[in-house]
Amino acid sequence: LFDNLTPTYNYLSDPFDGPDSSGDSDDDSVEDIDEQEIYDLISSISDPEHPLSLGSLAVVNLPDIHIIPPTSPHSSISTVVVEITPTITHCSLATVIGLGVRVRLEQALPPRFRVDVRVKKGTHSTDTAVNKQLGDKERVAAALENGTLMGVIRKMLATCE
């Protein structure tokens, strides 16, 4: 297969990227959501233990937000990748913050977006474990049925309205 020969270049420069204009997804009313809008959606989330926003604490940063367009003209699924930077490397609340960001984006974005929230590499002592949890749909779904945890997240998101 040729897959291995293809350089892993940035999708933004892919000349075949034009899925938004493809005819079969026009009812999607694709509203050209950009990184800035994603940033605006999540920067106002409150930190669970400081009275400050994730934006002002530089937990979320515009350069760490990436939108990956659909990988095929037959698909309308885009991926939003957000890398968060926990305030300290042992921050036990990294998972909760990540969950808050994921919940915020899943609620605010149309369902054609897949939301991948990760801890920025090297900024957290257990980033791999945290990332795996945040990427596990089943664990996230179960966490959202947990009343205590949802209470914390609701409080974090209360400043977003």
Added chain:
Amino acid sequence: MTSPLEAPSYTIQPLATLSPPSSSRTWQSAPHPSLPLVATACSDRNVRVYSLTSFTLVHTVTGGHKRSVRTVSWKPGVKGQSVLATGSFDASAGIWRRDERGLEDDFTAQKQRGDDDEEEDDDYQFSCILDGHDSEIKSLSWSPSGQYLATCSRDKSVWIWEELEDDNFETVAVLQEHDQDVKCVAWHPEEDILASASYDETVRLYKEDADDWVQIAQLNGHDETVWWVEFEGSGMSTKDFRAQRENLSQERAQHLELLERSGPRLATCSDDRTIRIWRRKPKENRQYASQNTGIPSIIRSFNIDEDWFQEAILPQRHDRVIYSISWSRKTGLIVSAGSDGKIILYKERWESQVPNGVKADGDANAPEDAEESQRTPLTEWIVVAELFSAHGVFEVNHVCWAKRNDKGRRHEDEEIIVSTGDDGEVKVWTLDELKT
């Protein structure tokens, strides 16, 4: 990513969306072992039972669980009633029963009952609850004989329950081999062998040995969470590509013989976006011989451990996590689905390029030949159909095969694909073979 299919020999066509759908995420669907029904586990704490004849909702199983129902499984081989097991994020499993003796009459007499009819006998009756897991149940499955029920959970354990008599379940094993959440359990179709797949990226196999269930194999290969595990059906060599036995080269005939001795294979899928096929290394003949001598297992001289090796990786077509695969018991086709919303169909065939290697004829050294064929597989898996956006922009959580039972059925053995999605919908698809 969009290179043409190697052999697009089927199209996947929509047949029906089961109605009415759930308004929230549906996780998994299980076709009834004998009746034209499918049960769907829903995040709204209910199980919906749909007819595969009319594609409409016939029952809602409610009130048993406090959180999402994640998994459902019908007990096989039950006469006169349907027995359904449900597993939930509330850490419990429920057993439900419905008398089916009047079902034939109901259908022929067209006895219509409203959905909200309070007729007690008509509903699934809560029968008992299986408590023991510490956290969310992720999957449960009845063994083919119906003797055992396996459950697995985020608490890293796999439990095996045995039904001693109606509504009296005993825990026969608590297996704690995995280091992380156990995502899926599945039974071997012929032997009492259980497989489990986990967040710890491994698959484990278990078997009863002298009254104790023990791990007999650990399968390493995936490098992300393994989401689903399923055995191949029984006797597939007479149903899939292997059924055509004329003019086989000696090499191929030998391979078939090896496959036969291995027994049903295992398929797994993962967050690493691969689907892998695993095969048991056939044991030496004399071990089988000693197995048949009736020597009590306690003094059996040979090891119960089994050697399972990775036989193949299917062509990679998914862009994101693959949540589910299903191996057809009729045709040997494999179907997969996942986060990218695609449904992909795979078929096994003889490898088109026959290796040039010359094999010794009639070599007495059979085991070495076995090694040889493991290194150079004689068969290959190809993608034969690809469907985008099966549930619109939503993720597909589960996919499985079921017997077709609506009036459009084209032949007795026709199968449908049932897909279950984040949009709350359960969809039914047919396969149309392309004439080339």
